[in-house]
Structures are given as C-alpha cells and as structure tokens.
Amino acid sequence: MTPVEIIALITAGIIIIKSILLIFKPKFFISLAEKVFKRSSILVVIYFILALIVGYFALQELTVAQVAAVLLLSSLLIKMILASYSKGLSTMVKETMQKKTNWFAIAVMLITAVAILVSVLTI
Numbered sequence: 001m002t003p004v005e006i007i008a009l010i011t012a013g014i015i016i017i018k019s020i021l022l023i024f025k026p027k028f029f030i031s032l033a034e035k036v037f038k039r040s041s042i043l044v045v046i047y048f049i050l051a052l053i054v055g056y057f058a059l060q061e062l063t064v065a066q067v068a069a070v071l072l073l074s075s076l077l078i079k080m081i082l083a084s085y086s087k088g089l090s091t092m093v094k095e096t097m098q099k100k101t102n103w104f105a106i107a108v109m110l111i112t113a114v115a116i117l118v119s120v121l122t123i
Helices: 003-024 026-037 040-061 064-098 103-121
Strands: none
Touching (some): 026 040
C-alpha cells in the first residue's frame, strides 16, 4: 500500500468518525470543536505541518498539476458547503480582513500558485 493510499484510508476513517459524531452526538462534536478552536494558533501550526507531510507524499505520486486540480475540487466542495452559511461567513470575512496575521495564509497561497505556474509552464 502506497503512502497516498494510506492517507486516503485515514481520510475515509476521519470522515466516517466525524459523520457518526455529527449524527449521533452533535453536542459532543460542538464541545470538542469549541475546545479545539480555543487554541487556534497551535491549530494553524499543526495543520501546516500536516499539510507539509501530506503534500510531500502526494507529490511523490502525483504531478503538481494533478494536485492543483484536486485543490480546486476541494475548494469548490468546501465553498459549496459553506455557501449556506453566508451571514456567519460575512462576519468572519470582515473580522479576518481586519487582522494583520493574514500574511501567512497569503504567502502559502502565493507559493502554491508560483509552484503550479512553474510546473505547468515548464512541461
């Protein structure tokens, strides 16, 4: 089994566990989410490290163009889900734009875009 297949199995397991919690224990899921989001700066670091690990293994088997297509697909699916929460998201967007810490997210997005352009245009 390849590392990407192992990551896919872990992803499926997480989705199943999360779905079960959402269906049968929504209050537990909410309290867990509240506890996790209280430490948002630690969460950012953890997610970044996990993204690097998963990205490393994904790029061992896939091209940057293929990863970019999957990123777009994921982004569209997430946006489809979040579209029904427009009021709350509007508030979040306003709050986010007022913070000066967006540089990290913007830097990651720009580095990703440059990597995609370099990869696709040099093929």
